[in-house]
Amino acid sequence: MSARIGVVVFPGTNCEHDVVKALSALAGEEALAATVELVWHGERSLSQLDGVVLPGGFAHGDYLRPGAIARFSSVTDALARFAAEGGPVVGICNGFQVLTEAGLLPGALQKNSGLRFVCKSVGLRVCSTRTVLTGALSQGQRLRMPINHFEGNYTCDQRTLDRLRAEDCVVLRYEENPNGSVDDIAGVCNAAGNVVGLMPHPERACDMLTGALDGAPLLRSLLDAADQHASLPA
Amino acid sequence: MDDGASSGSSTGAIHRELGLTDAEAEHISEILGRAPDHLELAMYAVMWSEHCSYKSSRLHLRRLPTQGPGVLVGPGENAGVVDVGDGIAAAIRIESHNHPSAVEPYQGAATGVGGILRDIFTMGARPIALMDPLFFGPLDDARNRWIFEGVVSGISGYGNSVGVPTISGELTFAPCYSRNPLVNVLCLGLMPIERMVLGRASGEGNLAVLLGATTGRDGIGGVSVLASAGFAEDDADAAKRPSVQVGDPFEEKRLIEACLELLERGLVVGIQDLGGGGLTCATSETAARGGMGMDVNVDQVARREPGMEPFEVMTSESQERMLAIVSPADRAAVEEVCARWEVRASVIGIVTEPPRTHEGTVSDSRVADEVDPQGRLRVFDSSGAVLADVPAASLSEDAPLYDRPMAPPAGLAARVADDPGAIEAPADCGADVLEMLADPSWVYRQYDHQLFLNTVEGPGGDAAVLRLAGPGIPPSRRALAISTDSNPRWCALDPRLATALTVAESALNVACAGARPVALVNCLNFGNPEHPEVMWQLSEAIDGMAEACRALRIPVVGGNVSFYNESAGQDIDPTPVVAVLGVIERLDHRPPRPAFEEGASVVLLGAPSTELAGSRWAAELRSHRGGKLPGIDLRVHEKLLALVADLVRSRGLVAGIHDVSGGGLGVALAECALSSGVGCEVGGVADHRELFSESPGRVVLCSVRPDQVCERAEHAGVPARVIGTAGGARLVVGGLLNLSVAELTESWRRALPDALGERA
Numbered sequence: 001m002s003a004r005i006g007v008v009v010f011p012g013t014n015c016e017h018d019v020v021k022a023l024s025a026l027a028g029e030e031a032l033a034a035t036v037e038l039v040w041h042g043e044r045s046l047s048q049l050d051g052v053v054l055p056g057g058f059a060h061g062d063y064l065r066p067g068a069i070a071r072f073s074s075v076t077d078a079l080a081r082f083a084a085e086g087g088p089v090v091g092i093c094n095g096f097q098v099l100t101e102a103g104l105l106p107g108a109l110q111k112n113s114g115l116r117f118v119c120k121s122v123g124l125r126v127c128s129t130r131t132v133l134t135g136a137l138s139q140g141q142r143l144r145m146p147i148n149h150f151e152g153n154y155t156c157d158q159r160t161l162d163r164l165r166a167e168d169c170v171v172l173r174y175e176e177n178p179n180g181s182v183d184d185i186a187g188v189c190n191a192a193g194n195v196v197g198l199m200p201h202p203e204r205a206c207d208m209l210t211g212a213l214d215g216a217p218l219l220r221s222l223l224d225a226a227d228q229h230a231s232l233p234a
Numbered sequence: 235m236d237d238g239a240s241s242g243s244s245t246g247a248i249h250r251e252l253g254l255t256d257a258e259a260e261h262i263s264e265i266l267g268r269a270p271d272h273l274e275l276a277m278y279a280v281m282w283s284e285h286c287s288y289k290s291s292r293l294h295l296r297r298l299p300t301q302g303p304g305v306l307v308g309p310g311e312n313a314g315v316v317d318v319g320d321g322i323a324a325a326i327r328i329e330s331h332n333h334p335s336a337v338e339p340y341q342g343a344a345t346g347v348g349g350i351l352r353d354i355f356t357m358g359a360r361p362i363a364l365m366d367p368l369f370f371g372p373l374d375d376a377r378n379r380w381i382f383e384g385v386v387s388g389i390s391g392y393g394n395s396v397g398v399p400t401i402s403g404e405l406t407f408a409p410c411y412s413r414n415p416l417v418n419v420l421c422l423g424l425m426p427i428e429r430m431v432l433g434r435a436s437g438e439g440n441l442a443v444l445l446g447a448t449t450g451r452d453g454i455g456g457v458s459v460l461a462s463a464g465f466a467e468d469d470a471d472a473a474k475r476p477s478v479q480v481g482d483p484f485e486e487k488r489l490i491e492a493c494l495e496l497l498e499r500g501l502v503v504g505i506q507d508l509g510g511g512g513l514t515c516a517t518s519e520t521a522a523r524g525g526m527g528m529d530v531n532v533d534q535v536a537r538r539e540p541g542m543e544p545f546e547v548m549t550s551e552s553q554e555r556m557l558a559i560v561s562p563a564d565r566a567a568v569e570e571v572c573a574r575w576e577v578r579a580s581v582i583g584i585v586t587e588p589p590r591t592h593e594g595t596v597s598d599s600r601v602a603d604e605v606d607p608q609g610r611l612r613v614f615d616s617s618g619a620v621l622a623d624v625p626a627a628s629l630s631e632d633a634p635l636y637d638r639p640m641a642p643p644a645g646l647a648a649r650v651a652d653d654p655g656a657i658e659a660p661a662d663c664g665a666d667v668l669e670m671l672a673d674p675s676w677v678y679r680q681y682d683h684q685l686f687l688n689t690v691e692g693p694g695g696d697a698a699v700l701r702l703a704g705p706g707i708p709p710s711r712r713a714l715a716i717s718t719d720s721n722p723r724w725c726a727l728d729p730r731l732a733t734a735l736t737v738a739e740s741a742l743n744v745a746c747a748g749a750r751p752v753a754l755v756n757c758l759n760f761g762n763p764e765h766p767e768v769m770w771q772l773s774e775a776i777d778g779m780a781e782a783c784r785a786l787r788i789p790v791v792g793g794n795v796s797f798y799n800e801s802a803g804q805d806i807d808p809t810p811v812v813a814v815l816g817v818i819e820r821l822d823h824r825p826p827r828p829a830f831e832e833g834a835s836v837v838l839l840g841a842p843s844t845e846l847a848g849s850r851w852a853a854e855l856r857s858h859r860g861g862k863l864p865g866i867d868l869r870v871h872e873k874l875l876a877l878v879a880d881l882v883r884s885r886g887l888v889a890g891i892h893d894v895s896g897g898g899l900g901v902a903l904a905e906c907a908l909s910s911g912v913g914c915e916v917g918g919v920a921d922h923r924e925l926f927s928e929s930p931g932r933v934v935l936c937s938v939r940p941d942q943v944c945e946r947a948e949h950a951g952v953p954a955r956v957i958g959t960a961g962g963a964r965l966v967v968g969g970l971l972n973l974s975v976a977e978l979t980e981s982w983r984r985a986l987p988d989a990l991g992e993r994a
Binding site for chain 2: 022207
């Protein structure tokens with residue numbers, strides 16, 4: 001059974017081609033029979049897919065608040081159903097912002113503490129390996145990859161933070177906090193571990209020519225998760 | 235339309251307000267055979283502005299070499315286009331947005347980005363990279379800090395959101411840019427060669443469809459009021475703020491995707507962006523290029539606000555708009571694509587045949603004189619009233635051409651005779667090196683410089699290196715290297731030689747990445763063309779560029795001229811910015827960066843020099859701006875370019891490489907040390923003059939096989955010698971420098987944040 005991964009495109013999304021390229025290249029290396037395709041934001045059902053990525057960018061321009069309009073797209077309702085049924089979902093950067101706005105992940109992302117856009121490579125620690133994005137990694141593993149955002153300062157109330165910690169929902173932490181995120185959080189997941197959001201860009205760290213490889217194990221984990229989803233009985 | 239008698243007196247005052255001279259207004263009446271009405275006058279005013287017509291520079295620009303083996307489109311179109319191999323064409327253009335950025339830094343810079351992107355996708359290319367050469371006044375002045383921070387956030391805000399990476403740039407601070415910053419922006423796009431389109435209207439009955447944003451009152455007269463006049467002393471500039479446009483990157487992003495889809499599917503005959511001159515420029519240029527006319531219904535233009543006059547609609551520079559020429563058969567398909575991308579599409583006009591002559595024969599010269607071979611651009615309102623009726627091509631082709639008086643600046647000879655070699659040697663060269671180091675990452679960290687996964691070498695190196703790839707582009711193992719360069723300190727002393735040196739440096743930068751130069755674009759930032767010395771500087775700079783480009787066989791495929799860069803009566807130093815594009819035939823490893831490797835040798839390619847004229851050390855640290863520039867032998871330089879590219883492509887031969895430019899050998903060594911964290915010990919540098927000379931054609935190279943490097947250099951006829959060994963934690967130049975790499979790094983890192991008053 002060949003896994004199908006959809007990469008959602010809202011008007012204003014801009015990392016969709018990069019995610020398709022990185023995932024396709026990795027699937028080719030692993031000889032995984034995965035197909036990666038673009039999914040338009042007007043889509044009403046995602047049940048044909050085995051994994052969904054919300055890539056980075058500025059969905060609908062993000063003039064109001066990142067993700068605030070994207071949450072009303074019909075694809076977002078379909079995504080909620082797909083996630084509730086256990087489908088693997090990963091939101092990268094703007095995708096993470098959309099997932100929090102849509103209530104699929106707890107917390108919110110506010111402006112960086114420095115009040116500037118930040119594009120640079122950061123060090124990360126893997127804090128949970130039970131998710132669709134980190135299944136192939138080890139606890140405490142250190143990674144380097146780029147961040148590229150203005151609104152990546154993760155915040156939530158104390159009760160939510162306690163719950164995230166208690167339920168092993170903090171997926172990635174920054175080694176040096178670049179944006180003021182609470183508890184150095186760079187990525188979180190839902191209780192089931194099938195919905196993950198992160199600010200760093202793994203697709204930008206899959207090739208030595210452009211400088212880094214540490215994103216590859218994350219995306220490989222997603223390919224594995226999608227592969228498993230594809231082999232589930234319908 | 236007004237009859238001549240009543241409009242004659244009223245337009246007398248109006249044309250001057252619109253920026254037209256009396257002679258220009260008279261010429262318009264001659265073209266039309268009657269007095270123009272108000273709308274016509276407004277249309278000519280924007281099209282004949284310095285910014286749109288290049289009326290002071292055209293005469294000189296003709297001297298540039300524009301032909302070359304890979305050139306598909308040279309100057310004159312929206313962008314230059316070069317065949318870069320594997321079926322891929324690169325579109326490239328650079329422009330200035332200096333004056334808008336001076337009065338409204340954020341929007342000025344942002345809309346500069348938006349405008350250059352449209353020039354690129356107009357050609358059918360997907361924009362894949364932006365670069366920003368920026369020039370500001372010193373940061374100890376609050377207004378300069380405001381301009382600097384605003385410009386950088388404008389580029390960041392627009393470029394990041396629209397989804398095109400800003401891969402590199404250039405950052406210069408000098409007193410002459412106070413109040414008149416230079417904000418140049420370059421865009422590079424890629425397309426399969428067969429997708430290339432030109433902005434032409436053809437086919438009688440085809441529709442002119444306006445795509446994108448609504449038309450508002452922003453940017454009325456941007457090209458004439460703002461771009462074609464200098465700045466006064468007081469705060470009167472604030473009154474010009476309404477002439478600055480306001481950008482909407484989300485609209486632009488949708489417009490890019492919609493237009494590329496229309497082009498990909500072959501649904502448009504021609505397409506043209508709306509930039510300076512707005513609808514007037516887009517309609518007249520597409521019609522004129524296609525040898526056709528166009529009828530425009532001004533009431534069909536969707537407006538942002540009520541009560542706009544036809545002249546406002548026709549000259550508004552509202553951003554994020556394109557004019558597509560569409561066959562009526564494709565109208566529905568075009569509307570469907572636009573609806574999907576939420577892009578507004580309104581049919582505002584129709585392509586018309588040029589009027590035919592009844593006489594039919596041109597053998598009778600008396601008759602031929604009366605024949606109008608040009609298509610007419612006619613503007614109507616919905617009632618059918620003719621608001622304007624002009625020969626379309628006259629707006630661009632009949633624009634005035636000025637051969638303005640030229641003269642070298644007074645006192646230049648004395649200035650050149652005043653050699654900085656006589657300045658007292660510093661007690662401590664180390665302090666001077668530290669003062670010249672500045673990490674530009676404060677700027678480029680605010681730019682997405684990685685999107686599209688192509689950025690092999692980003693900001694901070696000699697040249698940016700990009701994989702030759704992008705969405706919809708055929709696969710290739712090639713890569714592009716690109717570098718923007720300028721040297722106003724040199725240009726102030728000898729604009730001709732300085733511009734040749736700048737071209738040489740830019741070509742050397744792409745060679746340091748292993749690339750062969752294939753094309754050049756330029757942005758010529760100068761003062762007031764009504765000053766004879768400014769015209770002399772421009773003419774000299776163009777000659778210098780032409781000489782270097784001919785010698786190095788680099789065709790000029792596009793350019794932009796920005797005049798009136800002056801404030802309080804003082805012209806800026808002449809600032810021609812050049813960008814050289816190079817091709818790397820096969821990229822399978824990352825090219826070396828400015829870096830040292832423990833235990834490797836440090837080699838200097840090129841002849842040693844002690845000339846200090848035009849150096850940063852003399853100008854910035856000792857306020858000495860005189861002297862005679864070091865010369866260059868362009869034949870030797872061409873050999874150097876080939877040698878350097880060859881060494882870099884040989885795997886394992888070059889561990890680090892850096893050209894010697896601003897700050898001389900001292901700063902080049904320091905930058906290699908701080909970027910790698912490895913020091914070096916260098917000897918045989920005679921004195922501070924040899925340490926800080928910026929004489930061209932020199933490269934610092936770090937290699938574990940220096941014998942091989944020197945042997946190949948000797949073979950190529952390029953001087954080379956081992957000057958030291960890399961290693962350790964200190965930068966030591968015998969008798970002159972002894973600094974720890976940690977000190978260097980700290981000084982480099984803190985320079986910009988400290989100047990901006992930011993906490994550590």
